[in-house]
Amino acid sequence: MIxxxxxxxxxxxxxxxxxxxxxxxxxxxxxxxxxxxxxxxAYIRKAHQCQLMVDRQPIELAAID
Known part of the structure; x- marks a missing residue:
């Protein structure tokens, strides 16, 4: 079983x-x-590389801005 x-x-x-x-x-x-x-x-690595180019602050803090 796979x-x-x-x-x-x-x-x-x-x-x-x-x-x-x-x-x-x-x-x-x-x-x-x-x-x-x-x-x-591989998918997670690619997604993480894309996210490094955007602001990575927690969502709760982003809502305050």
Missing amino acids: TRFTVIRNAEYDYAIHDLSHDVPAGWTDLLVIGSWNDCQ
């Missing part, structure tokens, strides 16, 4: 690799990136 994974993200834009055989935890959104562990890692 385990499949997906990438999930929370409101603070933290990413995680999640086993598809389990429900997505509360507070996390499934980004529908389905593949192997390595596929999901």
Whole structure:
């Protein structure tokens, strides 16, 4: 049996690799990136590189500005 994974993200834009055989935890959104562990890692690395170009302050602080 091959385990499949997906990438999930929370409101603070933290990413995680999640086993598809389990429900997505509360507070996390499934980004529908389905593949192997390595596929999901590659997606997160790419997303993280893009985010380095934008302001990374917590959402709560961004709302104050």
